Amino acid sequence: MNTLPLYRQLANHYLDAIRSGTLKTGERFPSIRLMMEKHAVSLSTAVQVCRELEGQGVLEARPRSGNYIRQPDTPPRPIPLVVPDAGAYVGIHQQVSSVLKASQRATIKVNFASPYCAPQLYPLKILQDHMAKALRQDPQLLGRTGPTCGNLALRNILARRALTCKTQLSAEQIVITNGASEALNLALRAVTQPGDTVAVESPTFHGLLQILESLSLRVREVPATAHCGINLIALEQILRGPERIHALIVMPNLQNPLGSIMPDSHKARLVQLCSEHGTVLIEDDTYGDLVDTEQPLSTLKHWDRSDNLIYCASLNKTLAPGVRLGWISAGRWHDRVEMLKHSQSRGCETLSQLAVSAFMKTPSYERYLRRLRKTLMQQRQQISSAILQHFPPGTRVTEPRGGTLLWVELPSGYSSMGLFHEALKRGIQILPGDIFSNTPGFAHCLRIGCGTPFSPQIEQALATLGQLLEQP
Structure with a gap:
């Protein structure tokens, strides 16, 4: 299976044609529109193919005429921009x-x-209307604190929605959090101690690296690609190594920052690998609901048979960042997470949970x-x-x-x-x-x-x- 991005595959295809003489110097290169039709690719992919070939020095653009084949050469090395106060690496x-x-x-x-x-x-007006209705129905709402685990109606909705991703979650095993950041923080505190080693994708969300450093955890970075996410071969080598990996945090669906989606076969293998090596798998599904297709993406939790996975997610990107609502389903670590949540921040604010649950249970949400x-x-x-x-x-x-x-x-x-x-x-x-x-x-x-x-x-x-x- 070719793991190169599609635009690179097509660029290599045309590079071979140029080097073999099939496409000759001075000839006109296929137009963007023709490439889109011939290869059934998007405008963005076709443009990237041309830019890749320009970078290789084999293609030149002529104003109002199109792209033409040229003799390959070595493009000049760009001069780096100056970084203010450049010096030794900082944490x-x-x-x-x-x-x-x-x-x-x-x-x-x-x-x-x-x-x-x-x-x-974002549906801000709808949420505002639901908040106003909740306050009219219960004028003393803001005078009370909510339960540590969060509003039960919202937890029931989240559990039912998880079924569309082939994921079994229990409302009683869900804890509402202040966004995914608190969910990840709770997950790490539940399964690690200061000094333990946690593996992450590389590159990964910068906020996660901050969380790990704040908890005095060692970080082991595992290469990831925009094509299929974390490199399972590299991960397996690390897991078989002398250093114990206590936990692995991954975003299998629309990873931040790469945007990668792990194939289902990779998801299943990843869950199996972590179970075999006693490494707790922490899944961050913050962006899963924003996939282009109508068919929901499967979560890693779908393949978890040994209760070795903690599932974290958030509504901050999909619904409204101002409500700061996320959640965690920690399985056998639920009691510890609930205790940590209560000691760390108590229950989340109730009004936004009522408004969100009222909206999410309607067809308007989909x-x-x-x-x-x-x-x-x-x-x-x-x-x-x-x-x-x-x-x-x-x-x-x-x-x-x-x-x-x-x-x-x-x-x-x-x-x-x-x-x-x-x-x-x-x-x-x-x-x-x-x-x-x-x-x-x-x-x-x-x-x-x-x-x-x-x-x-x-x-x-x-x-x-x-x-x-x-x-x-």
Whole structure:
């Protein structure tokens, strides 16, 4: 099975044709439209093929004429942007904090760092109406605290919805949390001690690295790809090694930041591997509901036969970030998680849980999700095409099948941290690849959020980023 991204497969196909003489120097290269029809690929994929070949030096664009084959050459090495105060490596928590603080000090006009949708895409008016109704029915609602595990009606809805993902969850085994971050924090505190080693995907969500450092846990990074997620061969080698891996945290569906979706066969094997080696598997399913297809994605929990998995999820990205609602189903660790939740933050705020459960139990919720998925797919495609148009030749962009994020790989020699600082001066916020790993392997990558509807302002901001990358 070919594990290369589709655009690279097609680029290699045309490279072979050029090197073999089937396509000759000076000949016109197939148009974008022809490639889309011939190979049944998207506009974004066809454009990426051309950019890949441009980066290889075998293709040149001629104004109002199209693309033409040229003699291969070695493209000039780009000059890196200067990173302010570059020096010795600092801990991931300090590095993330410095990036966030720099962003807070700046005046942001266009925010590509956010993983959330624009406020107008969320059903805020519906939730406000449900909140008002809840307060009318119970005027003293805000004068009481809620149960530690959360509103039972909401937990019942979450358990029923899990069935569509082939996942068996019990409402009594669900604890409502303050977003997925608290759920992951509780999961780690339940199964590890300071000094234990936890494996994560690489790259991974920078907030997770902060959580791990705050709990004094050692981190072992396992390579992951945008094509199929975590590398199972590398993981198995690590699990068979001398160092005990106490837990593994993965996002099998629309991983942050890569957007990868693990094939079902990989999911089943991953669950089996962790069970065989006594490694607790912690699943983060924050983005699963944002997949493009109507068919829900299977969770890792579906294959869990030994109660060796803790399931975490959130409504922050799909419904409303302001409600800060997530949940955890910890199986045999439920009692410990419940105790930790009570000692850490008590029960979550009740009003938002009532409003969310009232909305989620109606058919309107599914209609809302369908509209949101369609909108996000269009926004990702528009932003991806603009990136490939304005960024340097050789730039690569992932093609996730859902969600709000794109992972952008710049050609070798570019610094995403340098771009971050230069972009901030112009009111544009991105997230550099440096903060998604404890290793320096992603310094030329960046994450772009696509939650805001495409507009001339968005395109101009991407054009500005491209211009900054051209500067010495």
